[in-house]
Amino acid sequence: xxxxxxxxxxxxxxxxxxxxxxxxxxxxxxxxxxxxxxxxxxxxxxxxxxxxxxxxxxxxxxxxxxxxxxxxxxxxxxxxxxxxxxxxxxxxxxxxxxxxxxxxxxxxxxxxxxxxxxxxxxxxxxxxxxxxxxxxxxxxxxxxxxxxxxxxxxxxxxxxxxxxxxxxxxxxxxxxxxxxxxxxxxxxxxxxxxxxxxxxxxxxxxxxxxxxxxxxxxxxxxxxxxxxxxxxxxxxxxxxxxxxxxxxxxxxxxxxxxxxxxxxxxxxxxxxxxxxxxxxxxxxxxxxxxxxxxxxxxxxxxxxxxxxxxxxxxxxxxxxx
Amino acid sequence: xxxxxxxxxxxxxxxxxxxxxxxxxxxxxxxxxxxxxxxxxxxxxxxxxxxxxxxxxxxxxxxxxxxxxxxxxxxxxxxxxxxxxxxxxxxxxxxxxxxxxxxxxxxxxxxxxxxxxxxxxxxxxxxxxxxxxxxxxxxxxxxxxxxxxxxxxxxxxxxxxxxxxxxxxxxxxxxxxxxxxxxxxxxxxxxxxxxxxxxxxxxxxxxxxxxxxxxxxxxxxxxxxxxxxxxxxxxxxxx
Numbered sequence: 001x002x003x004x005x006x007x008x009x010x011x012x013x014x015x016x017x018x019x020x021x022x023x024x025x026x027x028x029x030x031x032x033x034x035x036x037x038x039x040x041x042x043x044x045x046x047x048x049x050x051x052x053x054x055x056x057x058x059x060x061x062x063x064x065x066x067x068x069x070x071x072x073x074x075x076x077x078x079x080x081x082x083x084x085x086x087x088x089x090x091x092x093x094x095x096x097x098x099x100x101x102x103x104x105x106x107x108x109x110x111x112x113x114x115x116x117x118x119x120x121x122x123x124x125x126x127x128x129x130x131x132x133x134x135x136x137x138x139x140x141x142x143x144x145x146x147x148x149x150x151x152x153x154x155x156x157x158x159x160x161x162x163x164x165x166x167x168x169x170x171x172x173x174x175x176x177x178x179x180x181x182x183x184x185x186x187x188x189x190x191x192x193x194x195x196x197x198x199x200x201x202x203x204x205x206x207x208x209x210x211x212x213x214x215x216x217x218x219x220x221x222x223x224x225x226x227x228x229x230x231x232x233x234x235x236x237x238x239x240x241x242x243x244x245x246x247x248x249x250x251x252x253x254x255x256x257x258x259x260x261x262x263x264x265x266x267x268x269x270x271x272x273x274x275x276x277x278x279x280x281x282x283x284x285x286x287x288x289x290x291x292x293x294x295x296x297x298x299x300x301x302x303x304x305x306x307x308x309x310x311x312x313x314x315x316x317x318x319x320x321x
Numbered sequence: 322x323x324x325x326x327x328x329x330x331x332x333x334x335x336x337x338x339x340x341x342x343x344x345x346x347x348x349x350x351x352x353x354x355x356x357x358x359x360x361x362x363x364x365x366x367x368x369x370x371x372x373x374x375x376x377x378x379x380x381x382x383x384x385x386x387x388x389x390x391x392x393x394x395x396x397x398x399x400x401x402x403x404x405x406x407x408x409x410x411x412x413x414x415x416x417x418x419x420x421x422x423x424x425x426x427x428x429x430x431x432x433x434x435x436x437x438x439x440x441x442x443x444x445x446x447x448x449x450x451x452x453x454x455x456x457x458x459x460x461x462x463x464x465x466x467x468x469x470x471x472x473x474x475x476x477x478x479x480x481x482x483x484x485x486x487x488x489x490x491x492x493x494x495x496x497x498x499x500x501x502x503x504x505x506x507x508x509x510x511x512x513x514x515x516x517x518x519x520x521x522x523x524x525x526x527x528x529x530x531x532x533x534x535x536x537x538x539x540x541x542x543x544x545x546x547x548x549x550x551x552x553x554x555x556x557x558x559x560x
Binding site: 197 | 373397410421423425426427428473
């Protein structure tokens with residue numbers, strides 16, 4: 001028994017060593033990328049990373065708890081507007097940090113008000129938040145400041161790429177630690193039986209609010225970074241409702257069972273969108289829709305589920321021969 | 322010494338008094354049964370004690386301190402654990418993980434991760450589920466899911482355990498095992514307050530029984546007194 005447990009320990013440490021070195025190699029490749037690739041690749045990878053950051057942040061809270069939040073566009077927009085409001089006053093890292101914090105605070109407030117709602121009511125409220133902020137800012141700009149839209153200080157593409165990469169790395173570390181800590185277990189128990197979790201000693205309200213806010217922090221930082229690429233923003237760009245739906249679709253497409261699910265989901269989705277727009281500009285939405293329907297019908301656990309099924313099949317074939 | 326006391330406990334659902342002006346006491350070390358016909362308010366009373374519901378008036382004290390008004394997780398950490406009438410195990414979490422949640426979050430002082438794991442393993446051992454610790458809880462039989470709920474509750478190191486229909490749905494062998502489990506929990510020094518419909522079981526195991534009917538306490542006493550009480554017989558069998 002003990003011998004077997006030791007074997008398992010060695011096996012898992014070997015495996016984590018292998019996956020650790022793979023991650024390191026990928027990170028090094030990504031970090032040195034701007035030195036040897038075309039400018040377009042850097043820009044394209046930045047938008048892939050933007051979607052990955054939003055999707056992983058969304059999954060951090062909504063994946064285990066099952067509370068489907070449609071608020072990402074609101075948190076993203078808060079980040080974008082922070083960049084527009086204080087971008088000329090402070091250095092960029094400070095702007096990004098403040099953008100994240102502003103989203104964090106908004107999420108604390110909204111979470112305290114709405115996380116007692118369940119199911120469809122929570123979904124509706126979070127989506128309402130996006131519209132509320134959009135129209136509030138619009139009203140403010142029309143009636144108070146008198147101009148719609150703002151100019152954002154621009155930053156060169158490579159800097160934007162590196163900032164997004166850093167946020168991505170910090171986010172992955174955070175997501176990993178939450179998932180493997182006791183709080184990850186507690187979040188999962190909330191998703192299964194919130195009432196039983198509370199009676200087992202989990203401070204369900206507190207945990208939900210804090211995790212919701214941490215997830216909003218990263219979405220806010222992504223917004224603050226992306227704003228610098230757009231030079232001009234207005235409320236309809238900043239609070240684009242599409243950004244609330246994309247992470248949900250990407251996470252479902254990739255699969256939420258594993259940490260890498262939302263990453264491959266977001267990456268492939270963004271690539272697919274780009275590919276289809278350039279090749280089939282007239283049919284791209286149609287093809288996109290068909291792919292989504294097929295994925296939901298035949299991949300209930302997303303790409304992750306497919307990968308695990310294939311891996312199991314290979315192992316079985318090995319065992320048979 | 323009374324470990325749990327309720328005074329004038331009242332709960333309305335709309336205009337209906339689900340629990341009206343009920344006084345009750347549970348002494349340390351006792352096994353107290355709570356019986357009554359369907360809809361008498363038994364589970365509602367448990368929900369009030371464990372803070373799943375707030376009460377409209379009255380007060381509930383645990384070890385002399387007021388616990389009514391606390392949140393469910395605070396009541397749990399204070400030392401009152403519970404199980405559910407319809408089993409609520411975390412189906413996709415392994416058996417050990419279910420119990421770990423109790424020892425990680427539910428104890429009064431909090432525990433380091435190795436201590437919590439040891440505590441969880443002990444609880445699983447106690448209810449006889451150690452061998453099944455790695456499988457998802459949804460794959461257990463009903464009897465084992467009920468045991469798992471008990472193990473999860475015990476891992477929070479409670480002084481009082483509320484058991485809501487532990488035996489319902491079990492076969493005779495499983496019932497006997499469950500009754501034996503209840504006595505072993507009491508022998509650990511944990512006070513037990515239990516709702517049950519199986520009269521034979523409850524008569525043989527309880528020190529005292531409280532009878533609820535239409536949200537009111539109609540009788541209280543030893544199993545013999547309850548079995549011979551005219552009011553109780555009328556409520557259950559009609560005149």
